[in-house]
Amino acid sequence: MSVTFSTIKPGLRLADQVASALEQEIRAGRLAEGERLPTEVALVQQFGVSRTVVREAVSRLKSSGLVDARQGSGMYVRRPGFEPLHFDPMSAASKEAVLQIVEVRRALEAEVAELAAQRRTEEDMTRIRTALAAIDAAVAGGRDGVEEDVQFHRVIAEAARNPFLMRTLDYLSQFLRSATRVTRANEARHAPFAADVLREHEVLVAAIAAGDPVAARGAAATHMRNAAQRILQADPAFWAQEGHRLAQDLVGAER
Template sequence: MSAPFKPITPGAYLSDQVADVMAAKIRAGRLAAGDKLPTEAVLVDQFSVSRTVVREALSRLKSLGLVESRQGSGVFVKEIGFSPLNFDAKSTVSKQAVIQMVEVRRALEAEVAALAAQRRTKVDIKHIHKSIADLEKAVLAGGDGVNEDVQFHRAIADAARNPFLIGTLEYLGQFLRGATRVTRANEARRTDFARQVREEHAVIVKAIEAGDAEAARKVATLHMNNAIARIEHADPAFWQQTGVQLASPLVHGLPA
């Protein structure tokens, strides 16, 4: 029997925190393929969160392919397949791999932003603005803003009203979150980088709010291009601090 989960620290996006803890336990092998997860009620008690939070966390784990529901039996850990990239804190990945993941984001998020501009509602705009406020609050409080940055882009994806795009982003989230952590850590080292990111986010929101799909697509693409440029211009001390290699011919099966 695996050790019980510990309560989650109160804060934003509790379901993400719960999902991340459970995913880490699965990937570390402390919950093996075929193991049955604790019941919903037990998870609620162990994490000290609501049933809604637990259900959202389990939904995310299912979208990542880590667990599966069996009718009348419960939720079980699935066999973990091969992952092309691993951005775990303990893993060493190349600078080129980080850039490649941002390229994946660029391809997806440009279209997501364009669709969001076409389909957004007043409620969507409210959620997007709140996500920006949460990001600013997290940064001012000294945090890295990774979760809030991810939620900002998720709020835009929600406005796109395409469940397949959302599902794809959720699956890739296990890789994109790590890449986002690297890019934001780099951007936090320089005030000009941090200012650029804030300005780029604001322009994206403005285009979506205006309903201008082409402008939204263009500025979302530019945001990702600039993120790549900022990574390419990071000083060597940054890579030494983060443990990310400057170059590597092969990273977990992905050609550099």
């Protein structure tokens, strides 16, 4: 085999790093379909890890359908199937990953808001306003408001009445929720940030209530752009501690 691997660094789980490195080579075609994986001994030497770590990593690849065991012969690469939204664990627990999720949200939320402004009913508006009030109530009660924030945006999406958009949001929900935990934790540390979020939510609701799709799209996109800016302005101490810990949920969200 022409592919060689470097020893891995301490940090995230070693098995995750080994599995990620192997998977990257398989999906890039550098480990081709039908090719035999390096032996366990070879992988131990190249990655600088124990046999237990290698076995766990290979087991993950097998569970993902990326390798097959052949009796008495070893593990062989299978053709990679479609695996939507896979995050490399080495990059997922990072500020950059959170910002990338916010970018995804900006694209989706802007479209959702435009459609909601066109299609919402008075019943929808009652639910949207109730969901908005629930965020304030959660914060006043000492909670982080994450679930309430997620629900607020979901209620707006329901008003868009597009089942394919809803299914997309449902599929992405764990990633979106994990990123929301980071953004809200950062915002909670700064009173001006929290006030800005409230104001942005109110502007969004007003545009949807007015039936103004252009204003609604703009309000949603602005809210997400500002969310990204607030992450960029986070105190280094936040990211070194709480922000990094919360962002690691993005790694678990894919499993």
